[in-house]
Amino acid sequence: MATIQLRQVEKLFGEFQAVKPMDLTIQSGEFVVLLGPSGCGKTTTLRMISGLETVTHGDIYLDDRLVTWLHPSERDIAFVFQFFALYPHMSVRQNIVFPLQAVGASRETIERRLSEVVDLLRIAHLLPLKPGKLSGGDKQRVALARALVRRPAAFLMDEPLGALDAEFRESMRAEIKQLHIEQEATTVYVTHDQVEAMAMGDRIVVMSDAEIQQVGTPAEVYYDPANLFVAQFIGSPGMNLAPGTVAGDLLSLPGGNNYRIAPEWQETLSNTQNGAADVLLGFRPEAAEIHVAGELSGEVYATELHGAYKMLHVSLQEEHDVVHIRSDRQADYPIGAGVRFDLKPDMVRFFNPHTEAALLAKRPPPVSRREVVFT
Amino acid sequence: MTSFAETGPRTAVTEGIRVDKVNPRARLLKNIRAVVVIILALVGLIPVFAMGITAFKSRADVVAVPPKLLFEPTLEGFVFLLTDRSQLRGTTLAEAQENAEGGEPIGIFDRIALQNGQRINGPSDFILRLRNSLIIAGGSTLLSVTLGLFAAYAFSRFEIPGKDDLLFFILSTRMLPAVVVAVPLFLMYRQLGLHDTHFGMILLYTVFNLSLTVWLLKGFIDEIPREYEEAALVDGYTRLQAFFKIVLPQAATGVAATTVFSFIFAWNEYAFALMLTSNNARTAPPAIATMLGRGGIEWSAIAAGTLAFLIPVIFITFALRKHLLRGVTFGAVRQ
Numbered sequence: 001m002a003t004i005q006l007r008q009v010e011k012l013f014g015e016f017q018a019v020k021p022m023d024l025t026i027q028s029g030e031f032v033v034l035l036g037p038s039g040c041g042k043t044t045t046l047r048m049i050s051g052l053e054t055v056t057h058g059d060i061y062l063d064d065r066l067v068t069w070l071h072p073s074e075r076d077i078a079f080v081f082q083f084f085a086l087y088p089h090m091s092v093r094q095n096i097v098f099p100l101q102a103v104g105a106s107r108e109t110i111e112r113r114l115s116e117v118v119d120l121l122r123i124a125h126l127l128p129l130k131p132g133k134l135s136g137g138d139k140q141r142v143a144l145a146r147a148l149v150r151r152p153a154a155f156l157m158d159e160p161l162g163a164l165d166a167e168f169r170e171s172m173r174a175e176i177k178q179l180h181i182e183q184e185a186t187t188v189y190v191t192h193d194q195v196e197a198m199a200m201g202d203r204i205v206v207m208s209d210a211e212i213q214q215v216g217t218p219a220e221v222y223y224d225p226a227n228l229f230v231a232q233f234i235g236s237p238g239m240n241l242a243p244g245t246v247a248g249d250l251l252s253l254p255g256g257n258n259y260r261i262a263p264e265w266q267e268t269l270s271n272t273q274n275g276a277a278d279v280l281l282g283f284r285p286e287a288a289e290i291h292v293a294g295e296l297s298g299e300v301y302a303t304e305l306h307g308a309y310k311m312l313h314v315s316l317q318e319e320h321d322v323v324h325i326r327s328d329r330q331a332d333y334p335i336g337a338g339v340r341f342d343l344k345p346d347m348v349r350f351f352n353p354h355t356e357a358a359l360l361a362k363r364p365p366p367v368s369r370r371e372v373v374f375t
Numbered sequence: 376m377t378s379f380a381e382t383g384p385r386t387a388v389t390e391g392i393r394v395d396k397v398n399p400r401a402r403l404l405k406n407i408r409a410v411v412v413i414i415l416a417l418v419g420l421i422p423v424f425a426m427g428i429t430a431f432k433s434r435a436d437v438v439a440v441p442p443k444l445l446f447e448p449t450l451e452g453f454v455f456l457l458t459d460r461s462q463l464r465g466t467t468l469a470e471a472q473e474n475a476e477g478g479e480p481i482g483i484f485d486r487i488a489l490q491n492g493q494r495i496n497g498p499s500d501f502i503l504r505l506r507n508s509l510i511i512a513g514g515s516t517l518l519s520v521t522l523g524l525f526a527a528y529a530f531s532r533f534e535i536p537g538k539d540d541l542l543f544f545i546l547s548t549r550m551l552p553a554v555v556v557a558v559p560l561f562l563m564y565r566q567l568g569l570h571d572t573h574f575g576m577i578l579l580y581t582v583f584n585l586s587l588t589v590w591l592l593k594g595f596i597d598e599i600p601r602e603y604e605e606a607a608l609v610d611g612y613t614r615l616q617a618f619f620k621i622v623l624p625q626a627a628t629g630v631a632a633t634t635v636f637s638f639i640f641a642w643n644e645y646a647f648a649l650m651l652t653s654n655n656a657r658t659a660p661p662a663i664a665t666m667l668g669r670g671g672i673e674w675s676a677i678a679a680g681t682l683a684f685l686i687p688v689i690f691i692t693f694a695l696r697k698h699l700l701r702g703v704t705f706g707a708v709r710q
């Protein structure tokens with residue numbers, strides 16, 4: 001298994017910048033997810049790593065091998081396509097052994113590797129069939145088998161679960177992750193589904209506008225987003241953001257709310273904003289605790305039952321500045337009722353509204369190590 | 376208004392069909408349409424049928440008025456078509472007839488010739504014409520489909536400078552009646568020594584067919600997702616290997632359809648064959664036509680020739696029929 005390194009890798013299609021210069025190192029055996037909205041350059045990045053797309057500038061290394069200008073077949077990388085790309089005129093068996101035939105493997109090797117992956121993915125009964133006869137999940141397994149059989153240096157997967165129905169995605173997700181753990185295979189996995197990214201990634205590379213926005217573990221991108229884009233893109237709904245003005249150790253928020261700034265933040269906020277400028281206060285829905293004597297107040301705007309909990313839409317002022325608050329499933333909040341809530345101090349973040357970057361506390365707040373709670 | 380309950384079908388519907396089509400009136404209309412189509416098809420087949428029976432009629436039956444539907448079939452037409460004969464006279468004829476009656480073993484063709492007072496000297500040159508047709512049509516089809524396939528693949532997959540202009544240019548060879556260039560071609564072929572050669576005719580038909588094959592095959596290859604080749608590339612194959620192992624098998628339908636169209640064009644071509652060949656490379660179509668000129672009109676021989684001429688086309692179409700049907704409807708439904 002190999003380390004993948006991108007150094008200032010950039011892609012232009014004519015004038016259009018599909019990937020801005022990007023640095024990224026993927027460790028051997030790591031499962032890295034490229035996550036981002038449609039059109040942000042995820043597929044293009046993956047295709048450049050595989051050699052299916054030529055880079056405009058920059059270099060790609062596999063371990064110490066410079067592969068920037070190598071033909072895809074010389075890179076020793078397997079690619080799993082969104083629509084599987086199983087060769088329709090070949091049987092499942094022929095599909096799986098096709099990569100081995102390319103390198104002229106001996107018949108014994110082919111048989112041995114074939115039976116290994118077939119056992120691993122439990123697809124022995126599919127071998128004589130043509131891909132057209134398979135269900136989506138089985139196609140996915142065969143595509144994975146075809147990738148695994150070669151024991152490549154790295155796996156690239158472009159939305160491999162995108163074509164499956166929701167129910168099946170979840171079990172395949174676990175299956176792929178399990179395979180990764182068993183094989184210790186360096187994997188770059190593209191998706192625009194953040195739940196998938198959170199569930200599978202050792203690290204997540206959040207992309208937007210052809211650029212990397214943040215690289216971090218799922219907990220890092222969730223609790224400590226590097227900027228407003230990541231804060232809002234990760235989580236459903238995303239992080240709550242409320243505009244505020246710093247005045248001494250108080251932050252005045254819409255609706256006449258005042259939030260007392262925790263000591264570790266005071267210096268940061270007064271320094272960067274010259275004591276009197278705007279900041280954005282950010283917190284996750286589960287960071288708010290409803291409490292009769294809460295520091296902040298608002299009015300219930302809408303409620304949604306999400307099964308295990310209830311999501312309150314609370315407007316801080318009139319019908320504006322709506323924040324989402326997670327509350328007990330059984331509590332009853334009539335529309336228009338007033339609510340008061342506190343924010344858990346370790347889950348509060350601040351952003352500069354002009355640069356959109358997250359502000360750092362003088363003494364970094366302890367990162368919550370609890371499980372990511374997610375819908 | 377009658378409701379569907381009244382007009383609906385008596386028996387349960389066990390086929391995939393739209394609801395308004397199971398209504399008995401719609402069914403009746405459908406049957407009427409089917410009958411009309413069958414009648415039209417039969418009318419259309421009358422000339423072929425007439426040709427088929429004419430090929431097996433004797434000289435006398437061919438010209439009978441009204442045409443005979445019931446007659447004694449004979450291979451006379453084929454004998455006239457396929458052999459070169461000389462008329463026997465007086466004593467030689469009597470001698471030959473005597474020998475035949477005396478039990479001397481002679482073939483069925485000789486016997487038929489003898490009935491007409493003729494002796495077979497050898498095969499006629501119609502066999503040569505058919506052979507020329509096969510060589511020229513086969514050769515040009517192979518060439519134009521092969522070249523067309525590579526060109527179509529390149530046009531479909533690669534960034535080629537001036538691609539659209541090139542494609543238009545290729546098509547523009549079809550924009551004027553081919554006969555317009557007949558005289559220049561004739562002079563050119565004379566000069567180049569290509570006149571009346573197999574190579575010259577293969578070259579000509581290949582060029583004519585290329586525009587068709589490039590465009591047709593490009594359509595088929597465009598339909599094959601690139602991902603298949605890309606998968607083959609990362610699986611360790613070169614572009615050329617991916618083409619042969621992945622693209623070609625999936626384009627089989629298109630190749631079959633294109634082959635049939637090319638072959639039929641080259642096989643049927645008349646005007647250029649008449650003008651650019653005289654003997655060595657002369658193909659069947661002008662040869663059949665010139666039979667009209669020699670002596671009396673041998674209708675049965677002409678019919679036999681046309682019948683023989685149809686066989687390869689029918690054979691190829693039949694051999695490729697499975698691909699053809701898919702080929703014609705290709706693109707209408709994504710597989």
Ligand SMILES: Nc1ncnc2c1ncn2[C@@H]1O[C@H](COP(=O)(O)OP(=O)(O)OP(=O)(O)O)[C@@H](O)[C@H]1O
Binds near residue numbers: 013016038042192
């Ligand atoms: N061959 C190409 N020529 C021109 N533009 C391209 C080409 N391939 C991709 N693009 C453009 O580059 C941008 C990034 O595309 P890319 O496919 O990498 O996005 P993505 O993040 O994978 O999006 P999605 O989630 O929709 O798959 C898009 O705006 C796309 O239109």
Ligand SMILES: [Mg+2]
Binds near residue numbers: 042043044158
């Ligand atoms: Mg994509």
